[in-house]
Structures are given as C-alpha cells and as structure tokens.
Amino acid sequence: MKHTPLYAAHRALGARLVEFAGWEMPVQYRGILDEHNAVRTRAGLFDVSHMGEIELRGAGALAACQMATANDVGRLADGRAQYSLLLEPSGGIVDDVIVHRIHAERLMICVNASNRDKDFAYLGEHARGADVVDVSDETALLALQGPRATQILHRLTDAPLGSLPRFAFVDGVVAGRRALIAHTGYTGEDGWELYCAAGDAVTLWDALLSAGAGDGLIPAGLGARDTLRLEAALPLYGHELGADTTPFEARLGWVVRLDKGDFVGRAALREAKAHGLRRCLVGIETTAAGIPRADYALLRDGARVGHVTSGTKSPTLGKGIGLGYVDPAVSGIGTPLAVEIRGRAVDATVVRVPFYRSQALATA
C-alpha cells in the first residue's frame, strides 16, 4: 500500500489506518464523531495527499481543458478554480474534479485518488494540445476546515486570505514553505486546501496543528470527511457518480455548460437532456429508527423505486440521512418513501439538500 508523507505522523497520533484506493490512510484518530464535531464547531486538519494533481501546460492548455472538461474554464480568471467533470463520450462521468486556472498556460486539476491513473490516461487522450503532467507524487494536500480555519491559517501566512472568495487561490507561503492556498473544501464548512511539495507536508502539518491548538484544531480522518460531505450533500465518486451516471441525474446540470463550445460528452448530453431523466438523485431522511446505507432499496408503497448511494446517521442532525437515485415521479420534496433495512421498510421522506448548511460558509 502507498503512504503519504504524513504516514509516520498518523501512526504517532494513534490513527486507525485503513486501505483506500491503494493507500493506507487514517480513517479516524480519536473518533469520527469527535472529528466531525470539531470541523463543524472549531476546525479539523485532513491529510488528503492521496488525491491526484494533474497539470495541463503550454499554449494549448486552456483549449485542451475546455475540450476535456464539462464546465467552462473560459469563465475563470487567473487564480480561480471551479468544480468540473470529466465525461465519457457517452455522457457518463469519469471523475469529478476541481480545475485551478493558475494562468492560461497552466491549469492544475485535482482528481480523486481512486481515479488518478484513469484520469491521466483520459487527459492524455482528450486534452489534445496540452502537455499533461501528473504531479501527484511531488504534491501533498492538507485540508484545514471549519469556522476557525481562516483565523488559524492567518497565523502562518501573509497571504491575503480575506480577499480570496470561495474557489479563489493564491501561490503563497505557509509556515515558511511555498503552497498553493485554495479557498476550497469538501466538508460544507469554510476552510482551505493547501497544496505543497511532498517534502514540506510534515512541516505544514505540524505548524498547523501547533498554530491551531489553542482554537481546538484536531486531526480528522476519512471517516469524518465522509460524514461531513454527506451532510453537505456533496457527491462521492463511486457512490453518487460513476460511468453509468450522467450529470443531470446527479443534480450536476449546473456544472455542464452545453453552450461553451465542444467538449467530450456534449453531444450525448444534449440528447439526454432532450429525453428527460430516467432517475434522479435525492436526499432522504428516515423518520423512523434506522440508518440508510449504500445499496439499500428505496420503496414507495412497497415497490422498489430506487436505491441508496450513501447513507449514515448524521452527527449534526442526529437522524438517518442518505443520498439515492429514484424514479423522477417520486423525487419531489416531501414524498414519503421507505428504506429497506434488513428486510423491513423504514419510513423516510425526500428532503431538501444540503441536509446541513453552515452559517460561516454562507458568509465566507
């Protein structure tokens, strides 16, 4: 299994380590609920260095990126990022990514750890005209997330954090080391993602934990990362997204800019849009005791109408929540459904998402 530069640090902290996408990663330190709660009320620090970073470089980089991604990079100024998708020609989803426009001849795409090699091959094939460079091995990624994240980061950098809106980033210095400081995150809270050289990861990690100790900053693992993103109704590749899902089904129609010019998957999506949805992603909450889990059937009047893609007991809300695909006919907010849990139908309702909305993030 692969290790990030912080492996020794995780072991020293007593992390429970698990295999994820070929990497040995911390699922928790002191406990998922503690870590989840820390991110919601104070701050948490995640090592997500297993994720991939692939750059598109050269005079043809911008045009190549436009062809290979569904969102419109033409709308990005230097120092701005956007959520985007890599699509199959059939319109299915290859990966969900964040594209960072460093400048017109250099874009950095952050990709899921589980899709790194696939995405590299995909970009090699579809991002024609750009030099495609996989910089994942040289790059570490730390995510500092929570309402106190900004004040903690302020102590370690002179970068103008206050003037960086969400999805803006800057090339700066944190704890004396060079880092791409991005106002992004996957937790539904305000926070920052710091891309640094692999060799600087330990320095940054230690400096952040130290600087944030007084604010109650604690390390947080992949377990909390999942419960946090689920409360925020953020999709996870392999659950809500896959080669057999289209962006419209996944509530990601807003990411797809059909009018920006040609891109891989455009023709298929235009057709799909004309035909309407065969299923759609909804949020559900159980109204009786029981926790929705991935692959559990969703029922309406005893008949199967879909399935759960991700589920948990929401630490913040104290109830069972989940995302799942259902027949569009039963996707309206307030529709009563049931989750099949161990052979029993447990009452649930289609609810508005996100399940949780951060005040601090709304004003970030």
Added chain:
Amino acid sequence: MEFPDDLKYSREHEWVLVEGNVATVGITAFAEEQLGDVVFVELPAVGDKVTKDEAMGVVESVKAVSDVYAPISGTVLEVNDDLPENTELVNEDPYGDGWMVKIELSDVTDLEELMNAADYEAFVQEQQE
C-alpha cells in the same frame, strides 16, 4: 483494554455475565473499539427466543453495520431500554451500562463453549496480528 475476570466470552466478541440461570450479554471492549462510535443499536424483544451463534441484534457504527450474535440459546427476559437513545454507552461502558440483553438460558451446557478472560485475551491478541 479490559477483560473482566468474572465474565465469559464468545468468539464473536460478546461477553456473558452468568447469574444462576440468567445471562447478561453485551459486546466487549475489543468489539467496541474496532467498531468506533456506535450510532445505532437494534435489540431483540422481550420474549424472543435466541439461538446460540445466530444473530440476535445489530450494532451500527458510523461506517458499518455489524451483527450481534447470541452466545447462548434462550429466551430474552430484558433488554437495555436506555441503549437506543444512548448508543455511546456501548463505547463508554461496554461491560456496564452498555449491556444489551438478559437471557434465560435454555441449555446451561452452552456456557462450556465460551472462553474465560485469559483465553479471550489471547484470542484477541491473535486477531490483532
């Protein structure tokens, strides 16, 4: 990690406190530590018959669903009603307030197949290798 001497243990990491013909059952400190934060507990009902080595309930952590097995056969006399609303008791006090069910034994020889504390501790060491 605790392995109280006055208890017997199953290979599925349940503990049993025997008092006359009544067995109190819960999951061990090893089990709760492996699970992580427990967020849901499903117990049998009073009066249910349970069968040794068959699932009698479910304990869910944040990430996973696990069966709780009956370490002995019998009839459920009592369940811990505090547990569904206070699932953290399983993590905080697995041998005390985190108890799950009390069962009237139907066959006292079922107890002979359970391990004592020393044997269970050795069993746990093996699991961790």
